[in-house]
Amino acid sequence: MPNPDALLFARHIEQRSEEIDKILTELGYDGLLIHSGRPENRLLDDQHPPFRAHAPFAALVPEPFTPDCLLELRPGRKPRLWYCQPDDFWHLPPEGPASWWAHCFDIEIVTEPAGWHECFAAQRALAVIGDERALGGLLDGADLNAPELMWRLDEIRTRKTAWERECLARANKRAVAGHLAAARAFRDGGSELEIHLAYVAAVGQDQDQLPYNSICAVNEHAAVLHYQHRNPERPAQSLSFLLDAGADTLGYAADITRTWTGEEHLDFAALIEALDRAQLQLCDELRPGVSFVDLHRRAHLAIAGILEQAGLVRMAPDEQLESGVSSRFFPHGLGHHIGAQVHDVGGQIDAQGQPLPPPDEYPALRLTRRLEPGNVVTVEPGLYFIPSLLEPLRTSEYADRIDWAQVEALSPYGGIRIEDNVLVSEADPVNFTRQAFAVAD
Incomplete structure (x- = not known):
């Protein structure tokens, strides 16, 4: 055969x-x-x-x-x-x-x-x-x-062949095995280093083979977007864990992020669940012709809605978006192309080679095109408690619209990011990451 x-x-x-x-x-x-x-x-x-x-x-x-x-x-x-x-x-x-x-x-x-x-x-x-x-x-x-x-x-x-899609799907399956092992190590009270070692063992690739340096962040380290260390000391208390880690299949990358907490941390767990629901809705909107810039704005509205519903920010989502308040909690881009590079090429240029720079209000956005069948992109909304970004709000005109006591209570948890790798097709989007988790579960 x-x-x-x-x-x-x-x-x-x-x-x-x-x-x-x-x-x-x-x-x-x-x-x-x-x-x-x-x-x-x-x-x-x-x-x-x-x-x-x-x-x-x-x-x-x-x-x-x-x-x-x-x-x-x-x-x-x-x-x-x-x-x-x-x-x-x-x-x-x-x-x-x-x-x-x-x-x-x-x-x-x-x-x-x-x-x-x-x-x-x-x-x-x-x-x-x-x-x-x-x-x-x-x-x-x-x-x-x-x-x-x-x-x-x-x-x-930017338009992946059937071979490339297969490699990306396999890379997701491999990375998901690592994410599940890392979650178990976190729940056992492991250090960042111990969690990372559990991840690479489950993936079956060492650090040099992984497509990028894993972000293995316990507690407040999850508020450092590209946290680069792995503390060997076990935390006194394991409040939260954010893992942004991938795997390689024949040169093609998976790029997956998940966030966990203990069942006893109800407020933070509710934020994770709310962001997970919003992320799934955003994934479902990956259709041909959709502007990724518009999708990024919808992500801001969704996160602003979560902040309002949780009582963290007493402002309507539209007002948070227009004022820039939502960017204080969600400062990075919604996603990027993925393939033979983690941040794959062609995200900020059109099919005729003309630059498509990100809007001034979203300088970190890596993908500014309209989506086409064959694109494989990440969708990774986040909600963080980053002191250097939130501190200016204390002296702004919106200071009295923030529940600072709740912000301070949640700050030790660092933040949340949920990231999937999704194929844009002629029909429904194909979520390689969710498929891999479903099989593993």
Whole structure:
């Protein structure tokens, strides 16, 4: 029986090759070279950060951790992959290309980058994607990361193929297993570090393989939007836990956030439940033609409604939105494209390459387009108690509209974020994250 991965991947490469051939022909290029990347040592050091292939490479070759490979694309020809397998006893070299995907390429095995460098040094009318430091003389007469080429390639990546959707769905299933293990570790009173270790064990990937640095925040740390540490000390009291963590499947990322608390913390638990309901409604509104900017505004109205209903803010949702009060509790964007990059490309540019900057009142919004079938986006509303954002409200004209006693009581809980990864389709949205949780439960 044919390998279903092989069939899906072959269709993916066929579609992308046709799209890229058309772009190269229109721009007058004889070919395109995409480098996977090369590890770069830290300054004055012989160690480098964990390697991950450049996203334009990983979007076409399911080898996200293999450096110094080169993908060669020429109109009308089968893609050629120059696959680097160093003869190295210091590090474990990568395994050879797997048969289920290798048949889509003409494979050339080289033991060092010079094996492909010399083949292109004198060629002209080539486009190249990569880092100038790693490509050196290969760039003579070639266009490096040409802007028009890049936005056109980014544009096709905004509409995921069946292969990419399958990878994203699998990544969600993997990440959900980690989220459930992390929730158990939190309820057992674990430290942030212990919770994180439970997560990576359940996912089956170490920190270097995860698509981004997990946010593992207990109590007030949940109010730090990109909290980057993992406290090894167990908290005196486990009030709340926010986990923003993903997983990788063949170069494609899941990006999931959940927030938990104990049953005895009724007020905070009620806010989590209310935000979860609002998030589900927002997910259901992901339809072709919908403006993500408008959806972001509806998220503000929903969060403002939660604040009003809870008695935290004595203002109507419209008034909170217009005054900017809701932004003090929800300061980030509603979501972004996701794919071979966690914050995937094409979110702030239209199909003709024209910039679509976020509105002045929402500078952190990463996705400003109208949605199309094939888009996969995150939906991640949040409600936080961030002292530096709330303090100015105390001296504002809205100070007497805030229940400060309740704000102070909830501040030790930090905040709430609920995040799903959702496919925009011609019919109903497909929520990869909720599907994965449903299967796991």
